[in-house]
Amino acid sequence: MHTIALLGAGRIGAVHAAHIARHPGLRLAVVADIDPAAAQALADRHGALALSPDQALDHPGLAGAVIASPTALHAPQTLEAAARGLAVLCEKPLALDLAVAQAALARLDALGARVLMGFNRRHDPDFAALQAALVQGAIGTIETLHIISHDPAPPPPAYVATSGGIFHDMVIHDFDMARWLLGEEPVEVMAAAACLIDPAIGAAGDADTAKTILRTASGRMAMISSSRRSGYGYDQRIEAFGARGALRVGNVPHSRVEHWGPAGAAGAPFMDFFLDRYAAAFAAQIAHFVQVIDGAAPLVSAADGLRALLLAQGAQESARSGAFVRV
Amino acid sequence: MHTIALLGAGRIGAVHAAHIARHPGLRLAVVADIDPAAAQALADRHGALALSPDQALDHPGLAGAVIASPTALHAPQTLEAAARGLAVLCEKPLALDLAVAQAALARLDALGARVLMGFNRRHDPDFAALQAALVQGAIGTIETLHIISHDPAPPPPAYVATSGGIFHDMVIHDFDMARWLLGEEPVEVMAAAACLIDPAIGAAGDADTAKTILRTASGRMAMISSSRRSGYGYDQRIEAFGARGALRVGNVPHSRVEHWGPAGAAGAPFMDFFLDRYAAAFAAQIAHFVQVIDGAAPLVSAADGLRALLLAQGAQESARSGAFVRV
Amino acid sequence: MHTIALLGAGRIGAVHAAHIARHPGLRLAVVADIDPAAAQALADRHGALALSPDQALDHPGLAGAVIASPTALHAPQTLEAAARGLAVLCEKPLALDLAVAQAALARLDALGARVLMGFNRRHDPDFAALQAALVQGAIGTIETLHIISHDPAPPPPAYVATSGGIFHDMVIHDFDMARWLLGEEPVEVMAAAACLIDPAIGAAGDADTAKTILRTASGRMAMISSSRRSGYGYDQRIEAFGARGALRVGNVPHSRVEHWGPAGAAGAPFMDFFLDRYAAAFAAQIAHFVQVIDGAAPLVSAADGLRALLLAQGAQESARSGAFVRV
Amino acid sequence: MHTIALLGAGRIGAVHAAHIARHPGLRLAVVADIDPAAAQALADRHGALALSPDQALDHPGLAGAVIASPTALHAPQTLEAAARGLAVLCEKPLALDLAVAQAALARLDALGARVLMGFNRRHDPDFAALQAALVQGAIGTIETLHIISHDPAPPPPAYVATSGGIFHDMVIHDFDMARWLLGEEPVEVMAAAACLIDPAIGAAGDADTAKTILRTASGRMAMISSSRRSGYGYDQRIEAFGARGALRVGNVPHSRVEHWGPAGAAGAPFMDFFLDRYAAAFAAQIAHFVQVIDGAAPLVSAADGLRALLLAQGAQESARSGAFVRV
Known part of the structure; x- marks a missing residue:
């Protein structure tokens, strides 16, 4: 205890x-x-x-x-x-x-x-299972990676002002995931950002929509799609493409109940509250923290956190310059 | 020509x-x-x-x-x-x-x-692919079979009166499919029928909803679910359960477009007009008829048609008696 | 506490x-x-x-x-x-x-x-969500119900001998679910059973495969498919058909990871250990028991348990007689 | 005639x-x-x-x-x-x-x-249905678009040498689709390309893998993922994200047969031959050509073809420079 x-x-x-x-x-x-x-x-x-x-x-x-x-x-x-x-x-x-x-x-x-950084998404059971399958060679060498990470609804503009911006506050999770899944360090980052959802976010100097490309030395690439508002809950999916196939993780609905009616066959709405969506991840994170206390190496170190921060910084710079930035 | x-x-x-x-x-x-x-x-x-x-x-x-x-x-x-x-x-x-x-x-x-009976459903590309996989041993010996066959909407009661009833007019297609897929002749039939949808159909002496069980000599069983009205297009699915897994065919939507919104992720509505739903089957049936003209054995013979008729008759009798009927 | x-x-x-x-x-x-x-x-x-x-x-x-x-x-x-x-x-x-x-x-x-009977399946979050949607009228009046309940692998024949048989030991869960979901008491039961999987189960006097039809006074029907061995984990699905559509719950895979390869797009295997498959149900059952201690009416009473037992007994009798049995 | x-x-x-x-x-x-x-x-x-x-x-x-x-x-x-x-x-x-x-x-x-350019993909029934839903406002104003376009297997390197390169030969289809679906002209293009699949393609001066971002004047963005080899058939999907939801089109399997076994639930393999995959599109293209002969405006004009060519040229330039190129 x-x-x-x-x-x-x-x-x-x-x-x-x-x-x-x-x-x-x-x-x-x-x-x-x-x-x-x-x-x-x-x-x-x-x-x-x-x-x-x-x-x-x-x-x-x-x-x-x-x-x-x-x-x-x-x-x-x-x-x-x-x-x-x-x-x-x-x-x-x-x-x-x-x-x-x-x-x-x-x-x-x-x-x-011994520091475990709170990138909770690595602890999500489905994303962790995808990573494990990658490591076990389920699709051979990974070539490219797609991460879709659209939040249900935008935060208040006041929050945006202090959050450090979309890349530091939101996409940083995906930079961490990309580093983890690519199996090779991204050394270049390219981002395009726009304010398409809420003009108040733009007025606060931030974007609410972004597309980012990461590239490793050997040419592996990750594409990250970021949006502050999906309108239909968490749209957080991952697809990894490798030499022998692809691995994917889809969204998490509130339940497995489907409704079939004249408008078509519909699944339950996707989870739209982060505590529901990531309950299992937070629990697994605490369970892993017990292992760290007991001597295990943290799954996400402070050095990992710094590297994600560098990518966020590079992305922000690229969104201004319109060109790849080395990190 | x-x-x-x-x-x-x-x-x-x-x-x-x-x-x-x-x-x-x-x-x-x-x-x-x-x-x-x-x-x-x-x-x-x-x-x-x-x-x-x-x-x-x-x-x-x-x-x-x-x-x-x-x-x-x-x-x-x-x-x-x-x-x-x-x-x-x-x-x-x-x-x-x-x-x-x-x-x-x-x-x-x-x-x-040389007579090819017009049981068009055997020519549906998906059902035919399921049958081919069964024959190729994809799930080992078949044990049981589920057929769901719910029409979009009920026919006019006037039609029902002359159609011979739900078993002769509608379920007969599924009796033919069950015979084809079970790979062994059903020798017993048991049916339960009710009028749950349109009282006029009941007044015409027919049922609009039925559940039927077929059984072969070795104990293989087929369950058939029949409804004159799904309310959401053709709900015509097949599941075959065998010693080494299951094979399934689902419904056919109007397109592959999915809509994701606050109410959940929805597919396009299922096809609801028999000419759309079975266009490929009718085309393949005519193509097979050319083979029959050229000397091939018909996929569905007149003897097959008689056997399906016997099952329809047995089902109708069973729906009255509440017990298995040998055919 | x-x-x-x-x-x-x-x-x-x-x-x-x-x-x-x-x-x-x-x-x-x-x-x-x-x-x-x-x-x-x-x-x-x-x-x-x-x-x-x-x-x-x-x-x-x-x-x-x-x-x-x-x-x-x-x-x-x-x-x-x-x-x-x-x-x-x-x-x-x-x-x-x-x-x-x-x-x-x-x-x-x-x-x-105050007795809560341990029919844990009613507490499964997905089945409970389906029942809630039914009660809320999502598909209007329910007409028929399909329950597929195939276990991953058969129990040892020694267990079968003392379990009371497939209807008392296994299908009884589905009788309880059918009563709960139909919203009207089944008054007739008809079952067909066979030994298709393990001859030792047949030698012990039991069946390993069964198809059961329940019928209520107004003609609503439930079809239950039972198998001691799916070969691919828990195949436990529910479909409810009503006047305005259908509600369905599918199977639970080990994770949401899909693998796309030359053999097609495959989901993760279905859960195959009852503690995994029903972990959430057991937790919810205990949470509900706390409510019962605090004075709430139990979701499943001893009287419910007796009614399910009557259906099991009727099904066993019907499997011998080949005819509907009133319960 | x-x-x-x-x-x-x-x-x-x-x-x-x-x-x-x-x-x-x-x-x-x-x-x-x-x-x-x-x-x-x-x-x-x-x-x-x-x-x-x-x-x-x-x-x-x-x-x-x-x-x-x-x-x-x-x-x-x-x-x-x-x-x-x-x-x-x-x-x-x-x-x-x-x-x-x-x-x-x-x-x-x-x-x-009157010239109809042979961008057959616009005539694909599913892509066309997605476009129609967009135009009908199913998701409000489109904000971003994802196109995945991975071919089953790479062409011979000899072909690559004369094809004009991956952007002119392959991605040009997706540039056309992006223009059609975005509803606003892309004015900037940014591409990252790599040779990850076949060194012979690299030796011929071409890439086999690319990620491209298009941007319109108002900030709408399209991400295009291109690969000469998926390893599992045509992976050609589209997702459109708008103010009120998303529209998606998935891949086309050889049939609707699913196989459920110990390795999970698997769909049929995706189509891997362009004549199968695009049979309906080619038929619809000819049907539309009849309309053009009869006086209708072509769905894809020669001016559209030129615009897609400009984007291909811009992408090729960007893949060299690492920065957005205006077109």
């Missing part, structure tokens, strides 16, 4: 708290937040102690820390936890600023820190 | 005429009907001669006759054509009355007649 | 123990089994007390009991638990012998007992 | 000849080829006259000409036919050289010529 401190009692913190509480090998001991009332409420729900962020990591007996604070706190809190020898599950990104992220990574490396 | 006479210028006669006209190896020379105007109109459309049914079969140079007349004329016209040495494509059934059908079959056998 | 005693530490008992342990509103206090070592092992796994079946129900503070003992103990243990005022989750069937089951039901009724 | 001359008796010429012969409103009068034996053989098959290309267009009574000659003859023969007042169905491209194509287009415009 490992004892865990959770820093950050917001929406994603509450998700982690619930999965920690449900895991038989974990005990949620401490919840901290810059808002003491939020910390108290979440701590109460799970029989944990509410502490200030300063005190939380010094609580006795901790084995791991989950960092779900605002982005600016990711790097410093991860470093403090690592300095205490704790395994860390840190929400992405380590930092929006590249220099900050690089500096943090250097210190984490020096500390020999 | 074989020369053909068509007897019957109604709806199904027009279908045959069009497919004969389109086939490069056939020439439609004569069209006959008890209604001379109907014969004339259809003959004109295809550059054929309109004759009376009496004269049609004596037209010089005929190689085959297609009998699409009212049911009562099927047996006598088939016999007249066979007596003249013509190959015959005869719409099902040979006769509604069992004794008449048996007598006709005996005379056809004595004549060595 | 409700305290639970579990009677029966076998395979299904272990499943219930795990789901009780994982539920935040339940505490597994006691595990009992006629085999003390089995009880001890399962109790240890979940920090519970191992007691003899005699003592278990007298443990202080119990709110509910889960009966997962051998079938012969279902009725007496359920009665003893009910006599102590406990809510009961009892594995099906209440008894194999109809008279025993009827007597137990009468006494449970007299006690005002 | 319109009388047609066919110029070019090669593989695609034979396809056109068969569809002309089958169409009730057309008569194939003349076949011409620079190889007189090829012309004679094809003419004999359809009861037509074999003439030299010089004589063919002067045959009396012609209403239309189908140009299926080598690419270098497309422009001159189309012009000669148009000069005689014939409607022309010309295989794509009008010319590989842009200046030649532009000059030909100017003269065709001056002649008021």
Whole structure:
């Protein structure tokens, strides 16, 4: 039974708290937040102690820390936890600023820190099964990869303004997936972006629609389609094309019920709430974090997080220049 | 180039005429009907001669006759054509009355007649591909078979009154398919029927919904689900279960276009007009008829037609008695 | 937090123990089994007390009991638990012998007992969603129902000998589902059974393949296809046909990964282990049991269990007589 | 009944000849080829006259000409036919050289010529149904478009050398489709290409794999994935994303037969021969050509062909430069 401190009692913190509480090998001991009332409420729900962020990591007996604070706190809190020898599950990104992220990574490396970055999508059972099949050679060498990643509905423009933009906030998940699945590091990125959905997003200086191409040294390519609004739930699909066939993962409907009527045969609507869509991924992420605490190498390291950030930065630059950018 | 006479210028006669006209190896020379105007109109459309049914079969140079007349004329016209040495494509059934059908079959056998019965469903490319896979052993020995056969919408009650009833008019197609696919003769039939859709059909003494079980001597079973109204086009599916897996054929939509929206992912509506749904089957049936003229054994013989009729009769009896009937 | 005693530490008992342990509103206090070592092992796994079946129900503070003992103990243990005022989750069937089951039901009724029968399939999220859509009128009045229920592989013949036979052991689940979904009580049953898969099952006096038709007073019909061996995992599908369309639930694959290769486009294999296939159903069943403890009417009552047993008995009789049996 | 001359008796010429012969409103009068034996053989098959290309267009009574000659003859023969007042169905491209194509287009415009360019994919029933649904507003304004166009297997490297390269020979079909479906002219193109399949194709100076992005003035984007080898038949799919949902067309299997076995549920292999895959499209193209002869505007004009050629040229340039190219 490992004892865990959770820093950050917001929406994603509450998700982690619930999965920690449900895991038989974990005990949620401490919840901290810059808002003491939020910390108290979440701590109460799970029989944990509410502490200030300063005190939380010094609580006795901790084995791991989950960092779900605002982005600016990711790097410093991860470093403090690592300095205490704790395994860390840190929400992405380590930092929006590249220099900050690089500096943090250097210190984490020096500390020999065990950090699992919160790219939850790698833990989705279907995407993980696709990756496993790729590694087992189900389609021979992968040649190209398509990722469709359309969210159900756009976030409020206010959020967009602080999120770092579509590439840093949203496509970064897909950059991580592409790196994982291509089996070779992308070294070039090319992106085209537009504001087609909500003019307020454009007014905030961001795009809501993007198409990105990644390329590795040997010529493997990934195409990523990004949209802030599908209008029909999560449209998050992956197709990998290889020398001996293709592997695909489709969308997740609310149920397997089909309705056949005069308008045709229809499946149930696709899931449209991220907690439903990624419930299994969040649970598997916490289960993997237990393995990291027990000594396993994290499936997504801080260095992976930095690499995804570099691709986001390159994509943003390419969307302005209209040309491939080396990363 | 074989020369053909068509007897019957109604709806199904027009279908045959069009497919004969389109086939490069056939020439439609004569069209006959008890209604001379109907014969004339259809003959004109295809550059054929309109004759009376009496004269049609004596037209010089005929190689085959297609009998699409009212049911009562099927047996006598088939016999007249066979007596003249013509190959015959005869719409099902040979006769509604069992004794008449048996007598006709005996005379056809004595004549060595080449008769292809118009069970068009065997010629459907998908059903034929399923049957071919069965024969090739794709699932080992077949054990059981499910046939769903729900029509888009019920016929007028007036039609029902003269059709011979749901088992003779509609399920007979599925009895033929079951015999073909089971690979062993069904020797028992059990049926349950109800009037759930249109009370007028019940008032006419018929059912509009039925479930039938066939059983062979070795215990293989077929379940047939029949409905006069699906409400969403042709729901005509087949599933064969064997020692090493299952084979299935699903429904045919108007196109492969899918629409994804808030209500879910929907396919195009299923085909709902028999000429669309079975266009390929009718074309393949005519192509097979050319082979029969050239000497091939018919895929569906008059004896097959009689056997399906026996099953229809048994099913009707069972629907009254509530017990298995031996056929 | 409700305290639970579990009677029966076998395979299904272990499943219930795990789901009780994982539920935040339940505490597994006691595990009992006629085999003390089995009880001890399962109790240890979940920090519970191992007691003899005699003592278990007298443990202080119990709110509910889960009966997962051998079938012969279902009725007496359920009665003893009910006599102590406990809510009961009892594995099906209440008894194999109809008279025993009827007597137990009468006494449970007299006690005002709250009994949830363990027909887990009603709790499957997809089947439950189909039922909810039916109740909401998605296809108007239901007319007929198809249930396909083919197990991955047959049980050992030794099991078959004591299971009560295919209708009591296996199809009884589908009888319960059919009653639930038809929305009207089936009053007639007709079954055809055969031994097509394993001659040892036939030698043990049972069938391994069956087709059953149920009929209600108004003529609604259900067809149930049963097989002890699909050869490709759980083939458990439902189709409901109504006045305004159809509702369907298909099979559950191990993942959503598809492989496209020269042999065609293939989905992942269907689930083939009942714990995987019905994990969500077992969890939902325990969650519903908490509601029953809290006063809700059980989704499946002991009276429902008796009715399913009557249908199993009628089906067995019909399989011998070849005729519809009134139940 | 319109009388047609066919110029070019090669593989695609034979396809056109068969569809002309089958169409009730057309008569194939003349076949011409620079190889007189090829012309004679094809003419004999359809009861037509074999003439030299010089004589063919002067045959009396012609209403239309189908140009299926080598690419270098497309422009001159189309012009000669148009000069005689014939409607022309010309295989794509009008010319590989842009200046030649532009000059030909100017003269065709001056002649008021009726030219249907042979972009057969627009006539595919499923793609056409998708386009019709788009035009009818099924998903509101289109925002982005994905076209996957992977051929079954690569052509011989010798062919590649003379084909003009992957963008001119293969992706040009998709440029035409993208123009048609986007509903707004693409003004920028960006392509990434690689040789991942067959080094001989790379040695011949061409790529076998490409990803292309098109962009319109308002920011609508199309992504095109091109591969010379899927390994599993034609993988040619389209997805259109709009303000109110998505429309999709999937692949075409050889039949609707599914096989369910231990390896999962598999559909029939996808079609892998272009004559099978596009049989309906070629037939519809000829049917539309009859409408063009009768005065309808061609669905794909020579100007459309030029525009697709410009995009191919831009893509080739972009694949070298790594940046968007304006067209």
